[in-house]
Amino acid sequence: MIEPQSLMIQVHGIVQGVGMRPFLYKTANAFHLTGFVKNKGASVVIVLSGEQRAMDGFLYELTNNPPPNAVIHHIDISSHPKLHFQDFRILHSAEDEKIQGCLLPDLAICDDCREDILNQKDRRFGYAFTNCTNCGPRYSIIEELPYDRGNTTMRSFTMCEECNKEYKNPENRRFHAQPNACPVCGPKYILFLGNGEQVECENPIEKGKQLLKEGKILAIKGIGGYHLVCNAENETAIATLRMRKRRPHKPFAMMACSIADVMEICSLNPKEKETISNNRRPIVLLKRNDSTFLPDNISPKLRQYGVMLPYTPLHFLLFDESLKYLIMTSGNISGMPICYKDEDALEHLKDVADYFLIHNREIMTPIDDSVVKVMEEEALLSRCGRGYAPLALPLNTLNEILAVGGNQKASLCFVHNQLAHISQYLGELHFLDACKEYTSVIDRLSRLLNASPQAIAHDLHPNYFSTQYAKKQKITTIAVQHHHAHMAACMAEHNFYEKGIGIIFDGTGMGADGAIWGGEFFIGNRSQYKRVGHLEYITLQGGDSAIEEPWKCALSYLDTIHESIESFFPNLDKVQLQVVEKALQKKVNCYQSSSMGRLFDCVAALLLGCSHISYEAQAAIELESLVDDSITETYSFTITERAGVFILGYQSILEGVLEDFGNHQPISVISAKFHNTISKATIECACRIREKYLVDNVFLGGGVFENTFLLKNVVSGLRILGFHVYYNQKVPRNDGGLSFGQAAVAASILEERAYVSGSSNENYFS
Template sequence: MNIKSYTIRLMGIVQGVGFRPYVYNLALKNNIRGLVNNSGAALIVEAEGIEENIKIFINQLVNNPPSLSRIEKVEVVQRAVASYKAFTIEESNNIDMAHRFIAADVSVCNKCMEEVYDINSRWFKYPFTNCTECGPRYSIIEDFPYDRRNTAMKEFEMCDHCKRDYEDPQNRRFHAEPTCCPKCGPSLAMYNEIGEKYARGEEISKAVEEIKKGRIIAVKGLGGFHLICNGEDEEAIKLLRHRKKRPHKPLAIMAKDTEAIREICHMNTTEQLILEGNKKPILLLDKRTPFKLSVVVAPDTKKVGVFLPYTPLHFMLFQEGIRYLVMTSGNISNSPIQYKNNEAASALKSVADYFLVNNRDIYTPVDDSVIRVVEDQEMVVRVGRGYSPLIMKLETKREVLALGGEQKNTVSVGKNGYGYMSQYLGDINNADGYSNHLLTIEHLIKVTAAKPEVIAYDMHPSFTSRLSLENFKGMKVPVQHHHAHMVSCMAEHKLKEPVIGVIFDGTGYGLDGGIWGGEFFIGTTRDFKRVGHLKYIAIQGGDQAVKEPWRAALCYLSALGYDPKKWLGEIEGEKLEVVLQALKNSLNCYKTSSIGRLFDSVSALLGLCYKISYEAQGAIILENTIDSEVKDSYTMGIISSEGMFEIDYKELFKELLGDIEIKIPVSVISSKFHNGLISATEEMVIRLNSIYGISEVVLSGGCFENQYLLLNLVKRLKARGLKVFYNQKVPINDSGISLGQLVIADQIIQG
């Protein structure tokens, strides 16, 4: 017989996903002898057999791997025949640690849930049931290789039954590192806000009972705590909002099943596949009218975030008629998600009536991911459970740490040509947020084994992330905020040639010291030229102007010669006068080209939002008033000043105020404003295309979370023959900029 022998090296997400038993059984099926083992972060297979069998084996190995795996690179090298007698699974070693790929946490699989519901099963009603197809990964890993000793499960010694499953290559729990059962694994505990515990085994029934009574429960899940109440109890939801200090921001709904979601939302096939997949993100869907649940769930928006149960514990909470649970991050507004029992008890005692906890540690807190579907494609709004860490192939050469921005923070690490972007960390301009930022950097560096020689950071002089610089050696590279937005999209779509970048957001420090936010660039992944922007306006009030949109409206009105007291009559005259005087004397003022402040101004002038309780509230409410049947638009001209194009807003405000005066419906005014901005942006891009001969256009920045703005601009630009790209896997908001920083810093160092 023609016996051949090969060493096969697989790199990617190949650990903790059932790859070794898969290889073992595939080898037996094809009469292959040899071995398989985890070598550092790689999977090594030595395979001997008849050449035809080897070909079939390798083909199936590469083209039909386990569902949770992700193969990044395959190396096949012929070797001398070693005359193996059988095929075996060997112990892991730490030899091959060059590339480390970390699996994300995924939802419980159907097979495990069948066992949870089976009264004859060892896992009957056990909330921590998992196998190689499901369960925690990133949130419990401490270091590589992904073996039990390097996870939070090292505290739980397997019983004889679980150990047999773990060591049996024919068992789906073979080397499932978090595997356990009620005899040897984590357990629940239920107690009230003053620490009184409830009887063992009654935790879930007690939680269900209290939820039905309108109580709020803090529940420890895969990546941290949630605050939960009955989604059909308006008073409970109002109480949760009051206690959490979250008066208006939409709350997510976990529904019992797909049919329950269909009763409250519209859903297409793509959206259903995402909801029912193994990542189980929060998905933004259009509400049905009338909306079955209370308006207080998601006021002032036509969408609501919904998701399905993703742990056995979640499934078991849907009892006794409960079909919808409000499930929001276990934190107080603007603080990071709680993930440790004692800290959660302290931080959330003023919010939760009861705590449903467990004794499995979380090493890395991971919030729920948020997704929307745009042009029938998945678009990531928030990177979290199921999606983090986001690992992307880049053409970077150096080991880089990128510190991200101030809000919606993520951090990224570059190593061996890959970028590793962390989970969403939220705002870091407070002590808890900054501490979480530092811990995440430490953990991401550890699990990737990176030794950053370059540190990339936002050039804003007041950003908290700059404080991290003193913790690291290496070359420090400042990166302009909007260039990072642009490059985050370029890196995702593998764009190498110069592009036209259109970056719309709220706040970004500019090269001229102004606050940018309505930008047009010509640039590459290394550098850029600013060629256009929204005309500057002087805004008074610093951060207060962001929190109170009426201030931005006042500044626009004053600059254009209108009397703010006439158009902002609901604001106290004394407040208006104070800001007007400060503006006149240039006290605490800054010039900005921010599209975000323009949206705020229009929202305030229409009486939609004078003071925000969450980021971009005014703009979100404004978008949700649009009447898509309205095709008219306000005029936003383009002027040229000293070689720089500017979008002018003079005629916009003249026409808009005229419509307000004659009481044109808000929906019509909002539509005409959006359409005017879209037309002006289109015209600017066409001019730049004509001048520079560039046909690839990149759209990025938080304002493009506005779906009407994004989709209509994409449609128009494509109709003009341009190629249009926008962020999809990498968030289009500030969560994406750490990846852009990483690529830019690497390019700058390369020269």
């Protein structure tokens, strides 16, 4: 007789709330093994007894065929004292002071639960909070680890007898589904008027659907916060929402009833179809069909729609044959954080929404929808939110670090137990409410991860709220240059440590010389960089107003080539124009900038007559949307070397643009030639840097590379010339990925013991 063996197995990663314990229970029984499994902190611990061959089979299944939503980072296996168990059991969770592991993002409703809510014979027919171990809320309702019902906002709802039976049955797909509920015992929706008065009705969801058909605007509480919702086929309703929300131009996200309905309005390739349909259900940026029947005011002047599919039971219940498309935009006033507390929503959105559809389950952590685009069969994350956050990526360091990001598209990154835990998108830190939520998320993630940072990494800019927060903490602070953080984020995502070329095109970021950088070429690694090239400096006037009023950028650029701005903007206030011109001449409130974003703003403003914008990079985004991709011509450009640094000149590019504009060339042609020129000049700079420094690994980053046409052309052009090219896919290329890059820089500096307090860390390579 073969003597049974005993093992202890600890599984780390995203292993709670994904059906891991019932999977292990069934697998152990299939191999006739005995023992137990339990949650421990954020890991899962298994004690296993049986024949070696059976245990090998068990480990094979665990390693190769885990539950679909599980992400296993590593498995620790050790021998265990031989014990004789009668069977295999699932035990209660254990406390563990050294919590390690990952927090599970919220997951879209699975097909099985969707069938339940649409089946008139099922007890969950029409129930908006249906879920199982394969789907439903996670991160948004967790208060503490381990992930048990009592540690979530579902603790307020006592399961009925039927739900309790499901919860306790290892053979049931709702076994230990912590948000498990039904119409008898779970959360419920209630409908309110905009003034907060309850609307008496038998079925609030059905009544809400009818109101949407009538052209009303609803504020609807979902998994991670409120959405403002209206019928996407009703142009008047959309116009009303724009006026009330103070969002005149920025595209609205849409939700379509089904993938077939998405294909009615957009062109999808197989990767886009897969991405929009997966269990994360992000907003995907898709090319709209020319024959679309939807109103133009959904996505003004753009060729794209941002579309998502239903991801909660409620969403499926809102659609029918006569309501297939809904505007579903964040429940806030533009620029403010998403509302997630009922009292705040009723206060802040009372002048926007006609009705409120509110449920009585508390949201612990607000989280916006994620945004993804597909390029070259790869899904690129542009905004990290529901379904993705918190995002855990390996970072090989024993140091515990908090990185606090920037001021726009704020995010946080905790480095804990050799994992970088990246928060959801936290908005713009210009508002008091956003700053309060930002610090709340720091406290919440710190508690959930049981993290104790030894160092805190921040941006160089002294006036950022994130920088000021960092400097108030009584731990080591590490200042990281903005664009070096972008470069390091790309390097860390691709697990690259050696020297490389960083090409970072961005809007704003304080440079080591005090100027505003953003058109940068670096040689460096994660801990050090050398600035070896940049876009030629321009003197800009007006601080942030130059971003919000791109005519000011255009004025500065035109001034360098002695061109007048008045013919481009005949309606500009003459007095204001004279004031800015004088301030520019006398260098009042002026700053030097190498920002590629500002050059795009200048050209877009001139070509489109766009003097003011109402959302970030509006003019540049509209300019990209006009590109005629059949055009291959470029404008002339100059690259000169000054004091060992390559300077990309803008004057000849701008003169070429103005010449074509004066000759009445189509804007689509000029836009294409401008984009092609920036791509070609970027590639030429990279070639010169490679020749000088003998480096051919290139890392692209910064918000300007959200421009898909530019990114695609630069990547393909560099690869043709033999470069190894990397860009962020899992982490946003924009400032949403900044905290991850700061963490990577800080980790590398601490590992090398290279940090000197107060340095900008621009260390030069020999």
